[in-house]
Amino acid sequence: MNKIIQMIKSADHIVVVSHLNPDADSIGSASAMYSFLLQNHKKVSWFCKTEIIDQKLSCIPWFEKIRTSFPSSADLAISLDCADKKRLGAEIECDLINIDHHASNTFYGSVNFVKADFISTTEILYDFFTINGVKINKKMATALYAGLLDDSDAFLSDRVDGTTFATVKELIELGADFKLCNKNIVKSISLAALRLKAIMFKNMSLECDGKVALFCVSDEDMKASGAVAEDCEAPLEESLNLAYVEVALLLRQNSDFTIKGSLRSKSSVDVAKIASEAGGGGHAYRAGFDLNSTLSLEEAKSEILILIKKGFVV
Numbered sequence: 325m326n327k328i329i330q331m332i333k334s335a336d337h338i339v340v341v342s343h344l345n346p347d348a349d350s351i352g353s354a355s356a357m358y359s360f361l362l363q364n365h366k367k368v369s370w371f372c373k374t375e376i377i378d379q380k381l382s383c384i385p386w387f388e389k390i391r392t393s394f395p396s397s398a399d400l401a402i403s404l405d406c407a408d409k410k411r412l413g414a415e416i417e418c419d420l421i422n423i424d425h426h427a428s429n430t431f432y433g434s435v436n437f438v439k440a441d442f443i444s445t446t447e448i449l450y451d452f453f454t455i456n457g458v459k460i461n462k463k464m465a466t467a468l469y470a471g472l473l474d475d476s477d478a479f480l481s482d483r484v485d486g487t488t489f490a491t492v493k494e495l496i497e498l499g500a501d502f503k504l505c506n507k508n509i510v511k512s513i514s515l516a517a518l519r520l521k522a523i524m525f526k527n528m529s530l531e532c533d534g535k536v537a538l539f540c541v542s543d544e545d546m547k548a549s550g551a552v553a554e555d556c557e558a559p560l561e562e563s564l565n566l567a568y569v570e571v572a573l574l575l576r577q578n579s580d581f582t583i584k585g586s587l588r589s590k591s592s593v594d595v596a597k598i599a600s601e602a603g604g605g606g607h608a609y610r611a612g613f614d615l616n617s618t619l620s621l622e623e624a625k626s627e628i629l630i631l632i633k634k635g636f637v638v
Contacts, residue, residue, distance in 0.1 A: 325452065325455070325456070327435050328421055328423075328435060329456065331421060331435065332364065332366070332421075335366065336367060337397050337400070339368070339369045339371050340354040340368065340369075340370050340402050341371050341406065342354045342390070342405070342406075343372075343403070344412075345374050345552075346372055347405075347475075348384065348505075348509050349405050349444045349445050349446055349475045350404055350405040350406070350471075351467075351471075352467040352470040352472075353446045354370060355384050355464075356453075356464045356467040356471075357402055357449065358385075359385065359467070360458060363461075369391065369395050370386065371392070371401075372391075374413070378552055378554045378555075379514070380512040381508075381509070383507075384470050384505075385467055386463070394414050400418055400420075400421070401416045401418055401419070401421070402421045402423065403420060403423065403424070403433065404423055404424070405425070405444075405471075406422065407426035407428060408428075408432070408604075410614070419435075420432070420433040420435075422437065423438075424438050424445055424448075425439055425443070425447070426605065426606055426607065427440035427596060427606075427608070428596055428599075428604075428605025428606055428607075428611070443484070443488065444474070444476065445475075446468040446470070446471030446472050447475075447488075447491060450472075450494075460495075461498075461499070462500070462501070464498075466500045468495055468500070469492065469500035472492065473506070474509055477561065482590075513558075514551075515550075516550035517555040519549040520541075520545070520546070520549040520555050520559075523545050523548070524545075524556065527545075530568075531629055532629070535569065535570045535636065536570070536572070536629070537560075537564070537569045537573070538573050538629070539556070539572070539573065541574065541575070541577065543577045543578065546577075556576055563588075564588055570589065570591035571589050571591065571595065572588040572589075573632065575621055575624050583614070583615040583621065584613075584614055584615075585599070585613045585615060585624070585628060586611075587606070587611045587613075588609065589609045589610070593636060594635065595608065595635070598632055598634075599611035599612055599613045602627075602631065
């Protein structure tokens with residue numbers, strides 16, 4: 325932790341980095357760090373390679389500062405909530421501080437601050453700021469709340485405990501605009517997302533005696549709905565509420581015909597192990613992977629279902 329403070333003090337131009345197709349935790353943690361760096365009178369930029377970011381996240385402070393090009397003058401980068409180097413979306417040549425909560429993190433930074441027992445990266449930052457006596461202003465509190473709200477599944481996750489709510493209480497007292505976050509992140513939905521949800525549930529199949537909810541989403545489905553990648557997440561999470569379903573699997577075809585896989589679990593099945601076998605990683609209950617070979621969705625479905633079936637046996 326002291327090393328991070330020293331690296332920040334020594335740097336002239338710092339870039340905060342959100343991962344590809346960022347969620348509220350990646351955007352929220354980067355936003356809070358952006359405010360912290362401004363407090364320390366640093367030149368700061370915000371990089372995210374994804375060109376179209378879900379507009380429901382625009383309620384998070386400094387959202388308008390995000391740029392898709394990495395500044396060449398930067399001498400320090402801080403990646404927030406990036407489980408692996410591929411999700412950075414760019415090769416970063418300057419020193420890199422990696423702050424994350426994914427258990428499968430491959431420790432790609434010059435300095436790595438990874439706490440897998442935390443629900444979100446924003447929760448890690450709140451702890452980091454508190455320990456170091458950092459003044460958390462309203463913008464920082466709002467950003468931290470947004471990430472914790474999203475990664476805790478609106479505080480419905482089994483990992484939520486009294487400490488979580490104590491943190492929320494502190495953030496609200498510090499000025500977090502929790503009503504704005506709740507409205508935009510939890511309640512807001514686009515017409516494109518609704519269209520995609522209809523397509524996903526229409527085509528969903530139940531596998532492994534009804535224990536696995538499987539979604540295969542083609543590039544044509546994405547274009548027909550007008551949805552973005554993050555819009556696939558809500559149906560995936562909601563399927564876990566179905567009777568008997570213990571694991572949800574999404575296979576989404578990209579425009580280059582590679583496949584992005586996402587796994588969710590509410591049982592003893594460790595989906596991080598499954599994702600790891602497919603070249604990815606994550607948490608025991610939430611993980612992902614990329615299939616870069618020219619597999620069809622049907623072929624990818626067969627391969628990943630074999631790994632999931634092994635998970636039920638273990």
